[in-house]
Amino acid sequence: MPVSEFDFAEKYAYLNGFGVYHESSALKDALPTGHNSPQRPPYGLYAEKLSGTAFTAPRHENQQSWLYRILPAAAHRAWEQVPLEDYDSDSLSGSNVQQLPNQLRWNPFDFDESVDWVRGLHLVAEAGDPAMKSGLAVYVFAAGKDMAKTEAFYSADGDMLIVPQHGVLDITTEFGGILLRANEIAVIPRGVRYRVDLPRGAVRGYICELYQGHFQLPELGPIGSNGLANVRDFQVATASYRKDFGEWKITSKFNRRLFRMAQSHTPFDVVAWHGSYYPYKYDLGRFNTIGSISFDHPDPSIFTVLTGPSSSPGTAIADFVIFPPRWLVQEATFRPPWYHRNTMSEFMGLISGDYDAKSSGAGGFRPAGASLHNIMSAHGPDASSYRKATEAHLEPQKVGSRSMAFMFESCLMVGVTDWGLKHCEKVQQDYNEESWEPLVSHFDESLINET
Ligand SMILES: O=C(O)Cc1cc(O)ccc1O
Numbered sequence: 001m002p003v004s005e006f007d008f009a010e011k012y013a014y015l016n017g018f019g020v021y022h023e024s025s026a027l028k029d030a031l032p033t034g035h036n037s038p039q040r041p042p043y044g045l046y047a048e049k050l051s052g053t054a055f056t057a058p059r060h061e062n063q064q065s066w067l068y069r070i071l072p073a074a075a076h077r078a079w080e081q082v083p084l085e086d087y088d089s090d091s092l093s094g095s096n097v098q099q100l101p102n103q104l105r106w107n108p109f110d111f112d113e114s115v116d117w118v119r120g121l122h123l124v125a126e127a128g129d130p131a132m133k134s135g136l137a138v139y140v141f142a143a144g145k146d147m148a149k150t151e152a153f154y155s156a157d158g159d160m161l162i163v164p165q166h167g168v169l170d171i172t173t174e175f176g177g178i179l180l181r182a183n184e185i186a187v188i189p190r191g192v193r194y195r196v197d198l199p200r201g202a203v204r205g206y207i208c209e210l211y212q213g214h215f216q217l218p219e220l221g222p223i224g225s226n227g228l229a230n231v232r233d234f235q236v237a238t239a240s241y242r243k244d245f246g247e248w249k250i251t252s253k254f255n256r257r258l259f260r261m262a263q264s265h266t267p268f269d270v271v272a273w274h275g276s277y278y279p280y281k282y283d284l285g286r287f288n289t290i291g292s293i294s295f296d297h298p299d300p301s302i303f304t305v306l307t308g309p310s311s312s313p314g315t316a317i318a319d320f321v322i323f324p325p326r327w328l329v330q331e332a333t334f335r336p337p338w339y340h341r342n343t344m345s346e347f348m349g350l351i352s353g354d355y356d357a358k359s360s361g362a363g364g365f366r367p368a369g370a371s372l373h374n375i376m377s378a379h380g381p382d383a384s385s386y387r388k389a390t391e392a393h394l395e396p397q398k399v400g401s402r403s404m405a406f407m408f409e410s411c412l413m414v415g416v417t418d419w420g421l422k423h424c425e426k427v428q429q430d431y432n433e434e435s436w437e438p439l440v441s442h443f444d445e446s447l448i449n450e451t
């Protein structure tokens with residue numbers, strides 16, 4: 001069910017449509033006609049270009065926007081590195097990541113009401129290098145404080161796909177506002193300045209930061225022209241500006257380190273913008289889930305919401321895949337995921353409910369927890385899920401009602417940070433032994449297939 005049908009009143013207006021050109025103006029005629037950079041833009045605004053791809057990227061990949069603002073972003077004082085002792089640098093640095101073949105699972109991550117958005121980011125896993133614009137990073141976040149009223153943040157390292165598991169994020173961006181709740185996602189592209197307020201208190205969730213390229217919709221192939229996440233269900237922020245010449249601080253995540261500068265004006269002074277590079281949100285309840293109506297368990301790629309492609313066709317640096325409530329009707333089929341070893345790595349999280357291949361009790365896969373099955377690490381249903389699935393009477397069955405699991409799937413081997421392995425203190429020590437060691441052999445040479 002779409003989140004918008006729940007109780008929280010919409011605060012912002014959005015434009016509908018993804019991967020397309022949009023324009024938005026908070027004042028009549030603030031967008032120049034014909035020109036991008038006229039000698040004197042309307043209302044005495046400055047024109048500023050924000051590029052998300054190389055100028056010469058092919059048209060179908062090219063993402064740029066023109067911002068018409070009260071003062072350009074360049075009007076600021078010098079950047080200075082934020083001293084490492086001022087934040088938990090261990091939480092942002094990927095310097096000590098370990099690539100492990102162990103199946104890993106985390107108990108639910110804690111809330112932390114003592115910190116704001118920036119200090120609430122914890123890097124769990126990473127592959128690649130933001131300086132080389134390659135790879136991805138996975139964070140969990142937990143915060144309970146609004147960012148300071150005159151502070152904004154951006155990441156120069158990549159596009160952040162934010163997956164809240166709990167709470168409400170009121171995100172003010174240069175392009176306008178986005179209100180984000182659990183069961184919705186938002187993408188804040190590289191470089192876009194924003195601040196996060198928490199109108200309902202504590203928030204918690206997950207982030208996939210794409211160091212290279214941008215998220216796009218998966219091809220639909222034989223599915224046809226509609227299905228999965230539909231273009232019109234993506235909601236784009238609309239221009240809304242403030243006139244504020246007070247002291248502002250901007251924090252930048254720049255190659256996993258924080259830098260800060262001061263300026264004498266708000267960064268949220270964009271009166272109008274147009275282009276194809278902008279922040280957006282999507283309600284996971286609008287996903288049009290498609291599955292097998294005959295037999296066998298399909299690959300989870302049919303549940304891809306967004307994909308961040310590598311240069312190899314069909315091979316993602318990061319796929320964002322969800323497991324929404326759905327009907328299972330396959331006949332004579334082992335319905336949960338099969339046992340598998342995957343050439344891709346799989347980081348999973350649970351927003352709500354439970355996941356059909358894993359037990360959900362204490363020590364299981366629980367909301368706000370996570371798991372990582374790295375490249376070629378064997379996994380599949382745990383022993384009790386296996387037993388239930390093999391003994392089930394196969395009627396049409398609704399799975400995951402009110403539940404939402406997701407996966408960041410990557411072609412890269414991800415390493416886990418010290419925070420993820422030790423300091424968070426959430427790793428389940430017996431995950432492997434408890435899940436798959438209890439599996440017993442049913443092999444009997446006198447049995448032939450009964451199905
Ligand atoms: O491992 C998992 O639970 C994720 C997953 C789900 C699925 O339906 C098929 C393959 C797969 O990796």
Ligand SMILES: [Fe+2]
Pocket residue numbers: 337340342346373379
């Ligand atoms: Fe898997």
